Amino acid sequence: MRPHRPPGSPWVESNLYRLRPAPAKCLDLACGRGRHSLLLLDLGYEVTALDSDAGALAVLEERAADAIAAGRLRILKHDLEEPVSSGFPKGAAGPWPASIAGQRFAAVLMVNYLHRPLLPHMLELLEPGGLLICETWAKGNEAFAAPKDSRALTERSLWPNELLELVLPRCEVLGFAHGTLESYEGRDCAKQMICARLLPSADTSSVVKENATEQKLALRELLTAGSASAMGASLNLFGWEHFGKRWLRCEGAVASLDLDFGTQQVLSMLRCYEPGPARQAYMARMRQLAAGEACEVADEACSLRLWGATLVRRLPCEGSGELRTETLASDAEVKAFFDKADLSSAEDFQHRGQGWTVVVNQLHGASTKLRDLQHGLFCRTGLSGGLNAYLTPSGAIGKPPHIDDHDVVVLQLEGRKVWSLLAADTKETIEEVDLRRGDVLYLPQGVPHHARAHPDSGSPSLHLAVGLHRSPMSVSSLLGALMTLHTLGIPEPGPALPTAFVEEMDSRSAAFAAHGGPEHWLNQLLPAKLHVPLVWALDLDDLLDPDGKALLPLLAEELARNLLRLAALIRQGPAAIRGDSPGAARQRALQQASVLGCERDLEAAAAMSQAQLEDLALQAAWACREHVHDRHFAYFGPRGSLQTTAAALGSVYWQRPAGKVAALQRPQGVLRVNGHRLSELSSKEENAAACFCLGVRHGAAGRPFALSEVQAFALCSEAAAERALRSLLRVGALEPRGRLDVCRSLESSSGIPLVISAPQALQLQACSSAHSIVVSSQALPAVGPFTQVSFDGSLYFIAPFQDVDVDDM
Structure with a gap:
């Protein structure tokens, strides 16, 4: 030991034995005079010591001159609270200086220092198996020491469990402490401490990298209605480690949607501003829902009307640099403005719009393409949400900084908009995202933000925002449903579910969710391998993984594990969540208090037999889905119908369109499809026929099928099968995929039925032109754009499915 080395922190000294043997590289952040750097040097390690205090570093340099000369100590003067370059705003992604950026250390120490924007990046500095040893002030320390400045109360002390949330699940926690300490290093204080080891397989990326190609592709495909890879896109996006926690930008994804919607269409709608009929239709649907009736509207046009608009702008306050917010919210004010302004083009709006941002709410009613976009996202994600538009003049700011209680998918249709993402507690800008025309941004809930139309664009910015409410399908909601059952x-x-059951389920879910912030596991979705099949499946028989294995045992196991985790959280007592306003903090405390003492109930539920747990897990999952389904379509209106003739049913191949149908059947419940309750399918045979048509993993499993196959599966008459198909066509659940009246059927040696619309089967080597051929069974090997099939010793090629216009049949 060096003769002048002061002792290290008791927490640090008690955990250093966990370090892998020297020599290894260690990093001492905010090292001060270097007492822990000197300790590591004495143990044989190579040390990088970093601090912004030149005087303190001079003391360390004097004390460890021999280690510096031997190349075992590197001293860096750097202010961790300043940007590393002009390209990074203060506290933004990429905070480390070039001298350590990209390096990995066997241990990273940080004692008695906290700059919260650094926390998400700490694990980037660790090598696999490396140790994070952190010790700093916690909430409550203000009772023992007067803060040096007001920021110490919010920025310089840790919230309960904040370090645990930082490291889990990427690290193994070796030691953790939080609370008041007496005479700790000579003073009473409140501290939080952790020692954690980075797991070898952990991904330490804490921000979205620009090369997140797989997730960007998944986001693009998720937006595309009818995408054959919609389920795979859902699995890729929801399976992303940072889903629900980090933003993601996808360049140029809007072009593939062909929305045919812009500033001129927005202004055209507002010239004849009359949102009353849409609100009346909504109220009628809500009354039907409250009465337990089917939420259907006979006149589909009622759902295709403008819901409402508001005007908002940010203006400077006189005598200060702060901004104030002005709003026009009443229908009369909005109508009066547009009647007087007479705006019909983007140029009109830019010069005569008076700096207002136009917020058009529930825009799915403006066109069928926008309705398809919103409906498709709901079908593919299981997450409900509205669709709004924001039209802002160049250089203007619309809404003030705010937090959404749901995820948002932003589609930049025209112009440019710069999104400022803020720290939850300090509200300082930590990231800026520049969206250009055609870009898409995924923004998770709970991130404070505001947006400004780029001043250099010279034209208005128009973007759509599609909401995705995770809460009703989150872990906390599933646990709430399970405990209600x-x-x-x-x-x-x-x-329908009884009203008393739904109210109890909602109350429990909200109380459970209050024990964590937006990024907490309680407010995240189930793992993608469970969530995606769950929201796509029609019923229990359909709840299978891609290999055909039942997922119910895994679902029960996951919920049982989370019941025990929740019991442990509640047993710790109420805890504040950083970023809460005073009002939100009071509400959270009340919700947390409402479930105090229920730990034993949670543990008893987790200890049920496997059969009991699987039964409750299934019922809970479908109760949540049914609740979301009914609320979504009551608010936004049911899906439209497809009319066809009786003669067409038996002469066409039908198919459930991928990613465009929301269908489920709760055990002992009524079949629900696109907002319609198909109570008319009263017989067992008719219900079985409909389930065959809608199956994702069983029954038709998403492939084309004929009326005769429906009869064979459901063991029903042709009349019963036709009634089932007609009901599904009425609610838009099926599409025609090929005509049978011009086809000739063959049976291959493997029993696979082939439907070939050419006059005769053609051998692959003899073919000179494309003929429309429909395969009505399973995926077959592909040869270029065609499918290769062997039959009676000959090879045949299969062209893509032939789309059929129902009106032509």
């Missing part, structure tokens, strides 16, 4: 029992069979 555990307490009240499984509801009696009926067309």
Whole structure:
């Protein structure tokens, strides 16, 4: 030991034995005079010591001159709270100086220092198996020491469990402490400490990299209605480690949507501003829902009307640099403005729009293409949400900084908009995202933000925002549903869940969710391998993984594990969440208090037999889905219908369109499809026929099928099968995929039926032109754009499916 080395922190000294043997490289952040750097040097390690205090570093340099000369100590003067270059705003992604950026250390120490924007990046500095040893002030320390400045109360002390949330699940926690300490290093204080080891397989990326190609492709495909790879896109996006926590930008994805919507269409709608009919239709649907009736509207046009608009702008306050917000919210004010302004083009709006941002709410009613976009996202994600538009003059700011309680998918249709993402507690800008025309941005809930139309564009910015509400399908909601079932029992069979059951489920879910912030596991979705099949599946028989294995045992295991985790959280007592306003903090405390003492109930539910747990897990999952389905379509209106003739049913191949149908059937419940309750399918045969048509993993499993196959599966008459198909066509659940009246059927040696629309089968080597051929069974090997099939010793090629216009049949 060096003769002048002061002792290290008791927490640090008690955990250094966990370090891998020297020699190894260690990093001492905010090292001060270097007491821990000197300790590591004495143990044989190579050390990089970093601090912004030149005087303190001079003391360390004097004390460790021999280690510097031997190349074992590197001293860096750097202010961690300043940007590393002009390209990074203060506290933004990429905070480390070039001298350590990209390096990995066997240990990273940080003691008695906290700059919160650095926390998400700490694990980037660790090598696999490396140690993070952190010790700093916690909430409550202000009772023992007067802060040097007001920031110490919010920025310089840790919230309960903040370090645990930082390292889990990427690290193994070796030691953790939080609370008040007496005479710790000579003073009473409140501290939080952790020692964690980075798991070898952990991904330490804490920000979205520009090369996140797979996730960008998944986001692009998820937006595309009818994409054959929609389920795979959902799995890729939801399976992304940072989903629900980090933003993601996808350049140029809007072009593939062909929305045919812009500033001129927005202004045209507002010239005849009359949102009343749409609101009346909504209120009628909500009354039907409250009465337990089917939420259907006979006149589909009622759902294709403008819902409403508001005007908002940010203006400087006189005598200060701060901004104030002005709003025009009433229908009369909005109508009066547009009647007087007489705006019909982007140029008109830029010069005579008076700096207002136009917020058009529930824009899915403006066109069928926008409705398809919103409906498709709901079908493919299981997450409900509205569709709004924001039209802002160049250089203007619309809404003030705010937090959304749902994820948002932003589609930049025209102009440019710069999104400022803010720290949850300090509201300082930590990231800026520049969206150009055609770009898409995924922004998770809970991130404070505001946006400005880029001043250099010279024209208005128009973007769409599609909401994705994770909360009703989050872990906390599933646990709330499961515990409601555990307490009240499984509801009696009926067309809808009882009102008392739904209210209890919502209350429990909200109380459980209050124990964590937006990024907490309680407010995240289930793992993608469970969530995606769950929201796509029609019923229990359909709840299978891609290999055909049942997922119910995994679902029950996941919920049981989370019941125990929740019990442990509640047992710790109420905890504040950073970033909460005073009002939100009070509400959270009340919700947390409402479930105090329920730990034993949670643990008892987790200890049920496997069969009981699987039954409750299934019922809970479908109760959540049914609740979301009914609320979504009550608010936004049911999906439209497809009319066809009786003669067409038996002469066409039909198919459930990929990613465009929301269908489910709760055990003992009524079949729901696109907002319609198909109670008319009363017979067992008719219901079985409909389930065959809608199956994702069973029944038709998403492939084309004929009426005769429906009859064979459901063991029903042709009339019963036709009634089932007609009901599904009425609610837009099926599409025609090929005509049978001009086809000749063959049976291959493997029993695979082939439907070939050429007059005769053609051998591959003899073919000179494309003929429309439909395969009505399973995926077959592909040869270029065609599918290769062997039959009676000959090879045949299969062209893509032939789309059929129902009106032509």
